[in-house]
Amino acid sequence: MELLLDHARVVPGLDATGRPSTAAHPGSLLVREGRVVSVGPAGRPAPGAVRIDLRGRLVTPAFVDAHVHLAETGQQAMAVDLTGATSAADLLALVAGHAEHAELSGRPGVVLGHGWDESAWEAGTVVTREDLDRATRGRAAYLSRVDMHSALVSTALVEAAGGESRMSALPGWSARGPVAQDAHHAVRDAARSLVTAEDRAEAVSTALAAAAAAGVGQVHEMGAPHLSTPDDFATVAALAERARSEGRAVPDVVGYWGDRDTAVALRLGLVGAAGDLCVDGAIGSRTxxxxxxxxxxxxxxxxxxxxxxxxxxxxxxxxxxxxxGGFHVIGDRGAGAVLDGLRAAEEVVGLPALRAARHRLEHLEMVDAEQLDALARWGVVLSVQPRFDALWGGPGGLYAARVGERAPAMNPFSTALAAGAVLALGSDTPVTPFDPWGGLRAAVHHRTPGSGLTPAQALHAHTVGGWVAGLQGGAADLPEALGGTLLPGAPATLAAWDTEDDLEALCDPGAEAPRCTLSLVDGLAAHDPGGLVPPRRAGR
Known part of the structure; x- marks a missing residue:
């Protein structure tokens, strides 16, 4: 089936010289066999092609979210959202209401919650285990902090993790407040074991639908033994196959398994043993x-x-x-360990092989210009989350409270790009939600002047950069026009937006994110609430 997206304003993403661009081309976009045929004046569709009048809507390459946790994101639909909790009492009221509703709805299992951030609460405020036991009526409960590196837990969950005698011997244990480090890992594993396989599969499906609705055409799933299960990748494959049989699509999923044992990544045919293989923790949890x-x-x-x-x-x-290969790394001591490890690896495998592997680092928030030059030399991809800076950067923000005068130098996106590094933008959902426009605005309007990107650079990092980050092979040989753009020959993985604004205006600080009215993945509808694309069965 051919599609002619007519009366559109198409942003291909690159200009005639191959440089990042936000320029829109009025006219049409012709799609044939899942690829872009032409952009600009109306092409010549084949007889029977489907014409879709976009009525001046903006069309961009679909975004690439380079760091996601699908099941954990989807589970928020069945969990209590704690991002709006303004105090300990507020959190406990939200949890109590959720627990009661879950029981009345016939879902009396583990109480899951995410997103609390005590940094804005009254100093010294603590949610005790006893408080949580009362709010949940004695049920197992796991409430992750916004950065997912510490949690509030109930007594029932502590018992499920082996009991206080075992937990008290682990680093990060607290008998009163949040648990972190190894103690957190243990209770997180216990909570995950209490979620049924059916609920987990439903959560993955929910998250992929949310990505498509946000105009995201590809996600990089950061699986790991402490976060998820290899079965999540089987769920993704089954969802993609079912969608294809129905003539539609789900976002592409590039899979990673964060484990020093490469066996799972190799067995599942994943791109890497990378992602949330943690060198350290998070600033908010002081890990x-x-x-x-x-x-x-x-x-x-x-x-x-x-x-x-x-x-x-x-x-x-x-x-x-x-x-x-790759790692989660945030602090400057963690960054130093990674740089020392890269130097040692180069001595063993040589620079060409190290560059060709295109290893990647997630977050890397505390890094200096000299280190960035070295990382670019090694061909390391930097997977970063601009909304972290928007939420916690700037004077008076969480980062300033935690690390003081070191905070303004964090997340130096422009310095990384100037060094020649590949930047790939993502959300780390559920830490921050699928929100590519919010990511662009945060990257452009960095809270430290001079550290942000231009709108064109940000768009490139959230499309082509992510596409490059998820590929194996030598970076020097990558045909950028074949992914993350809407140039002729590229996959027809795109999003149409209900807006009259141009892309530069949509990156303004106060701009409202436009609504995605259509997203395609390889020419098939992944999000089509208006029924613009007729259904097409496999084989037609």
């Missing part, structure tokens, strides 16, 4: 590994889960196995 003390917690420098030898060994193994 990111710092060289100096946290400004608001003297004597605390976070947690270093992997050292330089661990990093080097994993990168060598991945390079030899043809996999992308």
């Amino acid at each position: 990111a590994a710092l060289r100096e003390d946290y400004a608001d917690a003297p004597g605390v420098r976070g947690a270093l889960y992997l050292d330089a030898d661990d990093v080097a060994g994993h990168l060598v193994a991945c390079t030899r196995a043809g996999l992308q």
Whole structure:
């Protein structure tokens, strides 16, 4: 089937010289066999082609979200949203209401919640385990902090994780407030074991639908033993196959398994043993590994889960196995361990092989210009989340409270791009939701002047950058026009937006995100609430 998207304003993403661009081309976009045929004046569709009048809507390449957790995102639909909790009492009221509603609805299992952030609460406020036990009526409960690196848990969940005698021996244990580090990992595993396979599969499906509705055409799923299960990838494959049989699509899923043992990634045919293989934790939970003390917690420098030898060994193994390796790393001490590990890996496999593997780092918030130059030399992809800076950066923000004068230098996007690094933007959902326009605005209007990107650079990083990040093979040989753009020959993976504004205006600080009215993945409808694309069965 051919599609002619007529009366559109098409943003191909690159100009005639191959540089990032936000320029829109009025006219039509012709799609044949899942690929873009032409952009501009109306092409010549075949007889029987489907013409869709977009009435001046903006059309862009579908966004690539380079860091997601699908099941955890979808589970929010069956969990209590704690992002709006303004105090401990508010959180407990939300949890109690959710627990009661779940029981009345016949879903009396584990109470899940996400998104609380105590940094704006009254100083010294604590939610105790006893408080949570009363709010949940004694049920198992796991309430993750907004950064997903610590949690509030009930007594019933502690018992499911092995009991207080076992938990109290683990780093990060607290008998009163949130648990972090190894104790957090243990209770998170226990909570996940209480979620049924059916609920988890439903959550993956819900998250993919949300991505498509946000104009996201590809996601990078960051699976890991402490976060998810390999069965999630089987769920993704089944959903994609069912969609194809019905003549529609779901967003492409590029899979990663964050484990130093590469066996699962190789068995499942994933792109890499990377993602949330954690070198350290997060700033908000004070578990990111710092060289100096946290400004608001003297004597605390976070947690270093992997050292330089661990990093080097994993990168060598991945390079030899043809996999992308990579790590979650945020703090400056964690970054130092990764850089030392990369240097050691280069000595073993050589620079050409290391570059060709295109290893990647997630978040990397505390990094300097010299380190960025080295990372670009090694061909390392930087998967970053601009909305972290929008939420927690700037004077008076969480980062300033946690790390003081070190905060303004965090997330130096423009410096990374100037060094020649590949930037790929993402959400880390459910830490922040699918919101590519919010990501663009945050990248452009960085809270540290001079650290942000231009709108064209941000669009490129949220489309082509993400597409490149998810590919195996030598970066020098990548045909950029074949992914993340709407140039002729590119996959017809795109989004149409109900707006009269241009892309630059949509990146203004106060701009409202436009509504996605249509998203296609390889020419098939992934989100089509208005029924613009007629259904097409497989084989037709």
